[in-house]
Every structure is written in structure tokens, then in C-alpha cells.
Amino acid sequence: MSADTEASIARFRELLQIPTVSHADESLVDAEAFTRFIDTLARLYPAAHAVLEREVVDGYSLLFHWAGSGSAADPLVLMAHIDVVPVVEEEWDHPPFGAELVGEGKDAEIHARGAIDDKGALVAIMEAVEELAAEGYAPTHDVYLSFGHNEETAGEGARAIVALLRERGITPALVLDEGGAVVEGAVPGVAVPTAMVGVAERGVLTLQLTARESGGHASTPPAFPATARLARAIDRVQRHPFPARIAPPVRALFATLAPHAAQPLRTLFSHLAAVAPLAARVFARLGPELNAMVRTTAVATELSGAPGENVLATTARASINIRLLTGDTVASATARIRRIVADPAVEIEVRHGSDPSPVSPWRGEPWQRIATAVHDALGADIVTTPYIQLGASDSRWFTAISAHVYRFTPFHLTRAERDALHAHNERIRVESWLSGIRFYLALIRAS
Template sequence: MRLILRIIAALLVLLILVLLVNTFRLKSHQLTDVSPASPIEVPDSAIQHLAGAIRIPTVSYTDYALTDTTQFDKFLTYIRTTFPLVHQRLKHETFNQYGLLYEWKGSNPALKPILLMGHYDVVPVIQGTQRMWKRPPFDGLIEGGYLYGRGTLDDKMSVIGLLESAEYLLRTNFQPERTVFLAFGQDEETSGQRGAQTIAAALKQRNVTLEYVLDEGGIIKTDGVSGLKKSVALIGITEKGYLSLELTAIGKGGHSSMPPVQTSIGMVAEAVSKLERNPFPARLDGGVDRLLDYLASEVSFGQRIALTNRWLFGPLIKQQMAQTKSTNASIRTTTAPTIFRAGAKDNVLPIDATATVNFRLLPGDTVEGVIERVKDVIENDSIQVTVLGKGNNPSVVSDPESPSFLKIHQTIRSIFPEVIVAPYVMLGATDSKYYSALTSAIYRFSPVPLNDAETQGIHGTNERIRVKDYQNMIRFYVALIKNN
């Protein structure tokens, strides 16, 4: 018995030593030797330029026939007059009339170009919610240090901010060493096929390869993430895939006074319930592992032990991350029933019933794998499973240790020296996915500080941006272009 106890004690000591060695060997991923960016004075006209862009309601609709293209014509006229040097000195092209590509030739053709991108279309304001806005969504009003309006966060701030930065640098006769492409889509909110997909295809046809792509996406989250209360600049290194499935059951219909044991509605409802009760398993890979690597050196010692020894504490970390919607979504493929269609009258049994279920795929999962698992979970051959539209697999995970990532990291720290920088998994989708054939280094980051409540303005009510934050965005883009 004593021998067994001694063995157990020795193993326990060994375990503790392994945990401590792993913890103390941890090195910070944060760049510390970063000089502040050269200060630039952003004129008051810059925020007015963004306000003018907000006043042009470039709303895109899934049904393209509903899109008011005259507003897109106005936007193109507006940026031509607002940023004259950009349009005089940079080569610029349009794709499908409204997709925009600018080429700023670098002095060293041996260097691969970079591509900085955004989109200027916006989502509609939900009918009936206009009265909930503090300021009208398309009036571009500045009040209390904020500019209000649809597109201030998603994503005219990036488009106008990049044009403003380029115009500033052209006024100083700056020429980048590396060629810079600026690409702006007109339909990101509906698919990106007319804009980004077409632009990317044209560049591929021209045999262009890119050093890296930077699109919208991550933010500077001021209320921290995963137990870290400091501001964290989140750079998306991948984005989840997208798939919507329709689950359809066919019944016999008839009068509601004589229902069968299970109706078509009952069959579909049961299938949806099974999917909700059996979520996809949580995983600490697919990009979230790189986030944890970066955060490990910045958290308390107890948390550091757990994050550096995920081989042991993985189940506990998953359990903790599953407590909030955003972190739970970052560790699994999510399942979200969104539409249910059946019946037309309260006393008539519907013949068919259909539910739409949306999945956001974590890197490592595939469209085919999700469909197979859905059928296995439902266990009902009477339910037809159909792909709605076109699903897409998750993007490739870009390297957070690459020179390109480090360049973005360095630029962030030069403008926002107090923030922690970390890679993360984008839960939504961006136009950047169309550029995967041109580079393996695709990053998603918007240099805007927001807390969790403020992010609700994206696609929501009272979308707004602080004037000082927009000024810092311009400083960031200027510094990034100079750093390349």
C-alpha cells in the first residue's frame, strides 16, 4: 500500500513539475519594441467626408432588382470629387459597374503587392425601427463626439478611411515601396459575387499574387475576451464556413379533427429538436488555439497554467468558453434553426412542413461532413435534407506568426500601444474569402475600439462611430501603408 501511495505521490509531483515547466517556458507573443507611429494631424474635413458618404443610402438587397443603383452612381461621383488625387494618380477600374479596384504602383516591382479592402454597400434599416434611432440612419449627423448612421461601422468607415489615408499620403508625394491595391465591393452584404468575387477573379487571371489581404472583421474589444479585461485587438486569421439546410417532411394532410400519430410538422419539429439537443462537439483548434496561445501570457497565473496545458485542462476550458454565445460559437460548428414554414389554416393538417437550419462551420469541418452528421442525428429517412443556396467551407487558417501578420501587429501597437494583439476566428463571413487563390495570408481587422454593447450597432440600431476613433483609423491605415 505504501508503495502505491509513493508512486501516486511521485506521479503527482511529476505532473505538477510538467505543468509548471510548461507555464514558465511560455513566452509572450506581444511585440514590445515598437516605436510610435509618426504623428499626423487629421483634418476636420475627414469626418465630414465620411458623413457625406453615410448620406448616400447604398443599400444592397438579396433581390438585386430592389437595389436602387442610382445611389451607387451618386457614391462613385462623390468619392471622385472628394478624393481627387486618388483618382488622378492611381489606376482605377470598375467591375460590374460598381466594384472598385485601385492600383498604387510601388517603387519595387520585385515585392508582392498587398490588398486593402472594404465594402460600401450597407444593410437596410428594418422597417419600423427608424424611430428607435437617436439620429436618422442616413442623415450623417455628428453629435456628442459621434457620427451616427448606417455604414459608420460596417463598412463605409473602412472604404472612406482608406481613401482618406491614400489622399493624405499622395498630398505628401509618398510612393509606397510595395504596390498597394485598394478593393471595394458593392454587394458584400448579399454575396459579394458582383464585386469582390469578380475583382479577385480578374486579378487571378492577371497572375497577380499578393503578400497579404486585409479586410474588415476584428475590432479592438475594449472589455476584453476570455477572462482578460484589457483591450484586445482581434485579428481574424480565418472565418467560419456557411451552410443552410432545409428539412422537409411530407404528410397526408386532412382535417385536424383526425390527426395521425405524428404530422409533418411534428416530424420536422422533432428533427430540429434533436439537432439542438446534439450540438457539434467543442474543439480547441481551428484557430481558437492560436487565440489561446496569444492570451496565455497576459492572464492570471492560474489561468496561464490552464491555457499552457490544454492537454489536461482542455475540457475545463471548453466548459468555460461555452458559457457565452460568442466564445461558444468560436469552439464549435453552430446550429441555428431560423425559419419554419407549414400550414395555412388552424383546422387543416399541412401536407408538407419545412424548417431552415443555418450552420456556421468551424475550420476542420466541411459542408459534406455537416450534412452527413445532420442525417445521422435526425435518424429519419422520411425527412428530406436539401442544401439551400450554396454552402461554403471554412477558410484556411492564416499564419499568425507570418511577416504579414507581424506587420499588422506592429502597426496596431504603434497606434494603440496599450492593447493586446491576438488572432481569432471570425464568426461571420467577409468578402476576403474570394481572394484565397491569390494569397495564403488573409487577415480581418478594423482598427476601431468597441465594447460588447457597441458592437450591437453593427447591422443594428444607432450604428455610430466616435470621431476620435475614426481619426485613429486613418492614422492606422497611413502607418500600415508606410510600413509596407
């Protein structure tokens, strides 16, 4: 391992050790950690900070502008986020903010909250920019770096950055945020590694279901207490899932991978239009990820009831978290849940919601730029394919100012690594992270 590589890893680990945890309740946020992260970033990447103009937006989000040597039109925006989700420290095998380096050679891993989501991408971007800035390189077109500070909660930092760019009349030619990764085995019958680039993301909707009653002692319950009424409503939602269907980006995913699939799936993928309804039902049974690609999902999450074990609940509540597939909307999904619950005594309220994003094209120059960077930096055997991003990201705000918004994290991730996102033992292999730097170098040079 070269001295430069060791220095890059050391910088990455130092930034991972800063606990920039976001909370829905902002009074719990450690503001000093975010300030320390911003200051440390400036200290670790002096060449980038000397060349790029930096603005702090909405408290702790960062917007960098790298002026191009040619036209300011058609800029590139590279996105990531500073914040990470909370941890339950006792569940981890290594301290979540220790950024311990475990193993050697190709087995070396860095264990830390944010290693993948999303400081891995943020630091890889900064490493690429620092290297190019130190060389005296200037991109042909302008480059912006957008690092939100509360993506895991409200995303207001990125939203404020978009408002600023729109006010300045900036229309990005290409926006790239976190999203899919290089994976293997994500699609049945396909053995080749695939770079899953999100061309759209599902909408997010949270409905609150509330049942009420007069309350009293649990020793004399009514025939149908509020908790039972609420449980029936939840059961109805569970037993009546949204219909499975093949949205255009999902159809494009399978068409792209058809030549690489084993039979009989190759034939199925190649003729998906003719058998879409049947295929959608089959895919829905092949695991949670494929199910989420072919239907709007709804699941009960937060539950609350009585304050004590011998007390009847006067109010029983449940949150239903819904992820909207392209083609569904907040209004249509809410109407469907009302029909399914079919109980006027259960109040259904929209707590917050956003429709699915517009679909970015998976053809043309911006898309080809990403595919070329994947080929050159990550591997010639990797197939780049569109798909629908299953979670929400800060990129949703950028669809207001750009028609080419994509979601891809340039790391080769195993199933176990993907499962650790937002869970304990989040980690990334050093080799995979270093390849991400090469990807951003290739993408910036092509811009």
C-alpha cells in the same frame, strides 16, 4: 478639432448618407445609390483618383491600383465593402442614413447604418490614401483597394475582383479585410485591450429541412403533422450541438493572452494543450462569442408552414444556418445533421455552403506589419492576437490567390457598439474612427 479633421468627418458623413443597401433579391437594390456612391467617392477624393487606376467590376464593385515605386511583386490589398444591410427605420433613435453627429469631444459619435460595417473602414482607407497621394507619396510595392458591392449577400463583386487579379498573375503578400477589432473583456480574465486579427474564418452552410403531408383542415389533424415532424427535427439539432474543441488559431489566441490573464485562467491558457477537451467545454458555456470560437454552431432561422391559421401545412420548411469551425466541412456537417435528425421523412438539402477558409500564419513579416501598425497607430498597450473570424467576409475569395489573408477592422469598439452591427443604432465614436485612419497610414507606409 482641426479643419482637416472636420473635413474628414464631413466626407465620412456624406458617404454614410447614401443608402447602398444590398438585398438577396437584386430587384430590390437601388442601383442609383451605388452609382451615386461611386461618383461621390471620386469627387471627395480627387488626389487618390488622380494617382490610382480605378476599375468598376461586376457592376458596382471597385478595384483601385496604386503602382509602387519599386517592385510590383508582393502587393498589399486593403479591402472593405460598399453595401450595408437593410434597416427597420422605426427602431432607430436617429435616422439610419442621417449620419447624425451626436455628442461632443471624446463622446462624439456618428449614428448611421454602415458606420462600422463597413463604410467606416472603406472611408478610413480612402482618407489615408488621399492624404498620402496629396503629399506625393508612392508606396514601394503596389497597393490595391478592393471594395465589393454585395458582401452582405452573395459576395460576387469581390469574387469577380479575385478572378481579375488571378488572371493578371497577381499574388498579394498581405490582404486585410474587415474582421475583429480592438476590444476589451472579450476573453474572460483578460483586462488588457486586444486587437483580434482573424487568421481564418468559419465556413457557412445553410441546410433546408422539409417535411410534407397531404394537408387538409386544421380541425382534423393527423397524429403527426408535418409541422410537428419538422419541430422534432429542429429540437434534435438544438439538443445535439457539435462537439466543442480547440482549433489551432483558438489555441494560439489563448497562448498569446495567457501572460495577460488573471489566475487561475493564466495557468489554464498556458497549458491548454494538456486540458483542451475540458477547456473547450468550459469556454462553450462562457457566452455566445466564446461558444462560437470552440464549436461549429447550428441554429434554425427561417420557418414556413401553412398559409393560414386553420390550414394544415402540406409543406413545412426550416433553414438551419451552420457556421463551420476550422476542421469541419460542408460534407461532414451535413452528414452529422442527417444522423441527428434521423428521420427519412424529413428531406435535408444543401441550399449553399462553403468550407472554412485556410488558416493564415500568425508569425512572419505580413503578420508583424499588422501588429506594428496596431502598436504605432492604435496604442502600445494593445496586444495583437490571432483568432477565428466568426462571420463570413469577402476575404474568403482572396485565399485563392494569397496565403496571408487577415481580417481586422482597426477601431476600438465597445460591447454595445459591436452589438449594434446588423442591428439598430449602429454607430462609431469619432475618436475611434480617426485612429483607424492612422492605422491605414502606418500600414501603407510600411508596405
